[in-house]
Amino acid sequence: MKKSRVVIGAVALVVLMLTLxxxxxxxxxxxxxxxxxxxxxxxxxxxxxxxxxxxVDYIYCATKEASGDYIRVVxxxxxxxxxxxxxxAKIENEGEGGYIVEQKGKVILVGTQxxxxxxxxxxxxxxxxxxxxxxx
Numbered sequence: 001m002k003k004s005r006v007v008i009g010a011v012a013l014v015v016l017m018l019t020l021x022x023x024x025x026x027x028x029x030x031x032x033x034x035x036x037x038x039x040x041x042x043x044x045x046x047x048x049x050x051x052x053x054x055x056v057d058y059i060y061c062a063t064k065e066a067s068g069d070y071i072r073v074v075x076x077x078x079x080x081x082x083x084x085x086x087x088x089a090k091i092e093n094e095g096e097g098g099y100i101v102e103q104k105g106k107v108i109l110v111g112t113q114x115x116x117x118x119x120x121x122x123x124x125x126x127x128x129x130x131x132x133x134x135x136x
Contacts (some may be wrong), residue, residue, distance in 0.1 A: 002032065027058045030073060030119070034062035037118055039069070049074065055081045057106075062115065070099070071111030082106045 025095035046056040057075040076082040086103040102109040
């Protein structure tokens with residue numbers, strides 16, 4: 001009876017760990033998603049945003065010149081550092097014309113609604129003539 005509880009507990013712990021690891025998309029998967037939507041992607045260094053390289057896993061931005069859509073994806077190693085940056089980014093982007101700032105755990109997104117929708121798998125892919133299409 002005790003062995004089965006230990007085994008069940010161990011399996012549950014492994015499943016939980018795998019679930020948490022899968023929450024942050026890889027740099028390549030995210031980059032490819034934007035490139036397939038017609039965005040130009042550019043990696044950024046942590047120093048560019050006045051951040052420590054020790055706190056950040058990766059940063060890149062994606063721009064679609066034809067529509068003016070933009071996103072900056074900043075992936076932190078720890079959630080508390082992400083929260084600090086999110087608060088700073090919200091202050092920097094508040095007011096008219098500012099970008100939207102979203103926090104997804106250790107990931108901070110700063111950009112236009114269309115670009116954030118692509119990250120969140122809600123569509124957002126707009127052709128150069130302004131017509132929205134589905135991301136298939």
